[in-house]
Amino acid sequence: MLEEAYRLFRRAAQVYRRRENHKQSALCFTSAASCWSKRCGEKTFYNAALSYEEAANEAEKSKDYEYAALLYKYAAINHERDGEFLNFSKCFYRSKELYRKFLTYRLIRPKKIYSIAPPQAKKKIRGILGCIFSWILLTVSFVVWGHGERPSRTLFTGILIVCASAALYIFGSLLAEGIAFMPDFFQALYFSVITFTTVGYGDIVPVGFSKLVAAIESFSGLFIIPLFIIGLSRKYLRM
Numbered sequence: 001m002l003e004e005a006y007r008l009f010r011r012a013a014q015v016y017r018r019r020e021n022h023k024q025s026a027l028c029f030t031s032a033a034s035c036w037s038k039r040c041g042e043k044t045f046y047n048a049a050l051s052y053e054e055a056a057n058e059a060e061k062s063k064d065y066e067y068a069a070l071l072y073k074y075a076a077i078n079h080e081r082d083g084e085f086l087n088f089s090k091c092f093y094r095s096k097e098l099y100r101k102f103l104t105y106r107l108i109r110p111k112k113i114y115s116i117a118p119p120q121a122k123k124k125i126r127g128i129l130g131c132i133f134s135w136i137l138l139t140v141s142f143v144v145w146g147h148g149e150r151p152s153r154t155l156f157t158g159i160l161i162v163c164a165s166a167a168l169y170i171f172g173s174l175l176a177e178g179i180a181f182m183p184d185f186f187q188a189l190y191f192s193v194i195t196f197t198t199v200g201y202g203d204i205v206p207v208g209f210s211k212l213v214a215a216i217e218s219f220s221g222l223f224i225i226p227l228f229i230i231g232l233s234r235k236y237l238r239m
Helices: 002-018 022-037 046-061 065-081 085-108 127-148 151-170 185-196 209-238
Strands: 173-176 179-181 205-207
Touching (some): 002 022, 046 085, 127 151, 127 209, 151 185, 173 209
Antiparallel strands (some): 173 205
């Protein structure tokens, strides 16, 4: 019975999609996914995940980004249950990005936000400050490590911090064997790498303005390096 309901909901969703009625299409795909998830004795969640993905895609087209983010999250959960970790990664990333897009519209163009879900089911965000804080966190997560699914971004972020700090050290002073000097780029780069990785050999120490740069860089390294290791490990284990 549930399997038949799943097929009927999917058929209805496809009809609505051909008619470009994306709101109804999203709701039908979601219902199909729910039917498959509840099917007794079913060993695979692929069909549920697929339907949630299609529902999310339709919700996105109807500009209900909050609902689309939730549906991608459900798709990710079902892919994870089925052991499809690459698909899980894709859906999880899309979920975070669509929620960030929802927050952006809520802050900049609130009248452009549409909703499929009834008002009582719609998630409330308490206050403009909470919305801004959530958007900042998601944006930093997107840039630094792609919400945990793009470890290459963490590597590039670390390289950028090292090179930018090295450029700043050139305009400051460093101290070696008790003698202050203006470093060239390679000396500054060497000191920047040692500072970022928090190795700290002690052969060169910062002086004046360079102390502030070194403090910020070493503090950044304490977060960037573990994030890269975690993100890379997650990708490796899923492969």
